[in-house]
Amino acid sequence: NISERLRSALGAFGKRGQLTEDNIRDGMREVRKALLEADVQFDVVKSFVKDVTEKAVGEQVIQSVEPGQMIVKIVQDELTELMGPADPRVEFADKGPTVIMMVGLQGSGKTTSSGKLARYFRSKGRQPLLVAADIQRPAAIDQLETLGKELDIPVYAERGGRPAKICQRAVAEATSRGCNVVILDTAGRLHIDEALMDELNDVKSKTSPHEIFLVCDAMTGQDAVVSAKEFNERLDVTGVVLTKMDGDARGGAALSIKKVTGKPIKFMGVGEKLDKLEEFHPDRIAGRILG
Amino acid sequence: ILTIGRNLDDELLEELEEKLHTSDMGPTTAMALMERVTKAYKAREIKTTDDVMPFLKSSLLDMVGGGDDASITLRPDGPTVILVVGVNGAGKTTSIAKLAHHFAAQGKKVILGAGDTFRAAAVEQLTVWAGRIGCEIVKHGQDADPAAVAFDAVEAAVARKADVLIIDTAGRLHTQANLMAELEKIKRVIGKRIPDAPHEVILVLDATVGQNAINQAMLFNQAAGVTGLFLAKLDGTAKGGAVIGIRNEVDVPVKFVGLGETSEDIEPFDADQFVAAILE
Numbered sequence: 001n002i003s004e005r006l007r008s009a010l011g012a013f014g015k016r017g018q019l020t021e022d023n024i025r026d027g028m029r030e031v032r033k034a035l036l037e038a039d040v041q042f043d044v045v046k047s048f049v050k051d052v053t054e055k056a057v058g059e060q061v062i063q064s065v066e067p068g069q070m071i072v073k074i075v076q077d078e079l080t081e082l083m084g085p086a087d088p089r090v091e092f093a094d095k096g097p098t099v100i101m102m103v104g105l106q107g108s109g110k111t112t113s114s115g116k117l118a119r120y121f122r123s124k125g126r127q128p129l130l131v132a133a134d135i136q137r138p139a140a141i142d143q144l145e146t147l148g149k150e151l152d153i154p155v156y157a158e159r160g161g162r163p164a165k166i167c168q169r170a171v172a173e174a175t176s177r178g179c180n181v182v183i184l185d186t187a188g189r190l191h192i193d194e195a196l197m198d199e200l201n202d203v204k205s206k207t208s209p210h211e212i213f214l215v216c217d218a219m220t221g222q223d224a225v226v227s228a229k230e231f232n233e234r235l236d237v238t239g240v241v242l243t244k245m246d247g248d249a250r251g252g253a254a255l256s257i258k259k260v261t262g263k264p265i266k267f268m269g270v271g272e273k274l275d276k277l278e279e280f281h282p283d284r285i286a287g288r289i290l291g
Numbered sequence: 292i293l294t295i296g297r298n299l300d301d302e303l304l305e306e307l308e309e310k311l312h313t314s315d316m317g318p319t320t321a322m323a324l325m326e327r328v329t330k331a332y333k334a335r336e337i338k339t340t341d342d343v344m345p346f347l348k349s350s351l352l353d354m355v356g357g358g359d360d361a362s363i364t365l366r367p368d369g370p371t372v373i374l375v376v377g378v379n380g381a382g383k384t385t386s387i388a389k390l391a392h393h394f395a396a397q398g399k400k401v402i403l404g405a406g407d408t409f410r411a412a413a414v415e416q417l418t419v420w421a422g423r424i425g426c427e428i429v430k431h432g433q434d435a436d437p438a439a440v441a442f443d444a445v446e447a448a449v450a451r452k453a454d455v456l457i458i459d460t461a462g463r464l465h466t467q468a469n470l471m472a473e474l475e476k477i478k479r480v481i482g483k484r485i486p487d488a489p490h491e492v493i494l495v496l497d498a499t500v501g502q503n504a505i506n507q508a509m510l511f512n513q514a515a516g517v518t519g520l521f522l523a524k525l526d527g528t529a530k531g532g533a534v535i536g537i538r539n540e541v542d543v544p545v546k547f548v549g550l551g552e553t554s555e556d557i558e559p560f561d562a563d564q565f566v567a568a569i570l571e
């Protein structure tokens with residue numbers, strides 16, 4: 001892990017209670033490699049290392065600590081600050097249903113996360129409605145209806161029609177169905193697919209979502225920045241859900257996405273079952289990214 | 292940008308370094324390549340991109356090149372059994388539809404095995420694909436034993452004289468020991484009915500995956516003996532360079548790439564095209 005690597009890179013020569021420019025430069029080389037191995041995007045790593053190097057140079061030195069350990073602490077604090085603060089709040093509407101739109105690349109975990117969020121909101125005393133806005137993928141509606149049945153949460157579905165209209169009608173009917181949180185599960189799509197990205201804007205303009213969650217796979221590599229940036233520029237997302245955090249991916253994509261969009265990571269998926277949703281904790285993922 | 296005779300300078304080297312890293316080939320490989328280029332540049336052995344591109348191209352081709360097991364060869368006798376595995380959401384079920392279409396278009400009789408008995412509507416999803424491609428599907432009910440489905444599918448493939456049997460499995464993380472054990476069991480059970488089956492074990496990878504792909508390949512290989520990679524979603528902006536890192540650890544060729552969401556969006560792996568896309 002990073003502490004051991006820093007110790008072997010600096011430890012033998014580093015005197016306790018001292019952080020020299022050489023220590024910092026050598027230490028940052030190890031940190032850079034660790035972050036790249038953790039899938040943090042190349043340019044994000046570059047600017048991060050630059051910022052932390054400046055911080056380390058100006059740092060107060062602690063007498064009893066090895067330089068390697070000092071660097072780890074500075075890096076971890078900086079990562080935590082960049083990823084945070086923990087902010088799982090959802091903007092609920094003062095009147096009428098709260099609309100939450102789920103978007104992202106294919107297979108990132110939108111449908112499963114929609115079910116998880118529905119369960120989460122119900123546990124907070126709300127009445128959710130799941131909306132099957134993916135009319136493209138084979139058996140996508142069946143998938144969401146199965147989750148709804150499992151949770152005993154209603155699912156709005158129309159077999160045929162355009163996603164934006166389906167979502168509009170679902171929101172219009174929510175209150176009469178006794179629901180006050182509407183979760184729109186959209187089809188996965190590429191950020192470079194003009195027509196499908198326009199479709200998302202159409203859904204947004206017809207439903208005025210209170211939250212737009214970008215659902216991202218924690219094992220995504222360098223491309224995380226490219227897709228997240230495009231989704232955000234097109235839709236101005238309000239939060240990120242990071243899925244499959246129960247694996248052993250270091251999750252560097254989280255840092256890249258946060259840095260490039262500035263939007264908070266609100267929730268994490270930590271398993272396939274519908275109770276496997278957690279509020280995001282920046283300090284925990286900071287340690288994991290660093291390794 | 293890099294391929295026209297541009298003079299090498301610090302700025303271009305930085306551009307090159309970013310290109311290599313952002314392909315997902317991993318920092319170790321990217322740094323090793325950059326070190327050799329920078330050394331030759333500083334020693335004035337190379338001056339323009341024309342000097343450096345052939346070197347990069349051949350280095351990358353060596354790392355990822357196909358060789359002669361870079362496709363699926365059908366057995367002359369009895370069904371060729373293909374087991375498809377991979378982490379959640381990678382693209383397994385859709386890639387199976389593509390493989391089925393690929394072989395059906397060659398006039399082969401294809402049968403599908405609905406081995407994902409866990410995820411919501413997984414069997415329904417594969418059933419829709421079977422209907423669209425016009426091939427039979429063997430399935431049990433929700434939460435059935437996947438090994439039992441696999442066994443029945445092999446029996447059916449033999450009885451109905453199918454040329455190809457493709458078995459779907461539930462997405463699973465390589466870190467879930469019990470699910471990797473389940474995969475071993477599925478493979479064993481298949482082998483009970485046809486001694487050297489499955490003849491192919493295809494690991495589906497999402498082209499957007501980062502360095503975690505290496506752990507995925509190692510652990511899936513350990514559990515099931517992977518014979519080929521299917522790189523899905525290469526129609527996005529990700530380069531899929533993680534397969535380079537994989538090849539350094541596990542000697543498994545990329546056999547196919549997925550370029551979209553229909554059953555026709557499949558192509559045999561083209562190493563030249565793959566490397567060119569990384570370097571362009």
Ligand SMILES: Nc1nc2c(ncn2[C@@H]2O[C@H](COP(=O)(O)OP(=O)(O)OP(=O)(O)O)[C@@H](O)[C@H]2O)c(=O)[nH]1
Nearest residue numbers: 106107108109110111112188244269270271379380
């Ligand atoms: N282990 C694990 N698996 C997850 C998690 N979230 C989702 N999955 C699995 O990931 C796979 C894809 O999830 P879906 O919800 O179908 O993804 P999607 O984004 O709706 O996919 P498309 O609609 O095709 O774009 C499924 O097998 C899910 O069970 C998670 O947090 N952990």
Ligand SMILES: Nc1nc2c(ncn2[C@@H]2O[C@H](COP(=O)(O)OP(=O)(O)OP(=O)(O)O)[C@@H](O)[C@H]2O)c(=O)[nH]1
Nearest residue numbers: 106107379380381382383384385462524549550551
């Ligand atoms: N653009 C694009 N999308 C793809 C490709 N392959 C699969 N997909 C999409 O990725 C999503 C997930 O595909 P699935 O086939 O359900 O993935 P899976 O691995 O079977 O998922 P689980 O069974 O839940 O683990 C679907 O929306 C597919 O349409 C591809 O090559 N290109």
Ligand SMILES: [Mg+2]
Nearest residue numbers: 110111134188
């Ligand atoms: Mg979905």
Ligand SMILES: [Mg+2]
Nearest residue numbers: 383384407413
């Ligand atoms: Mg599947």
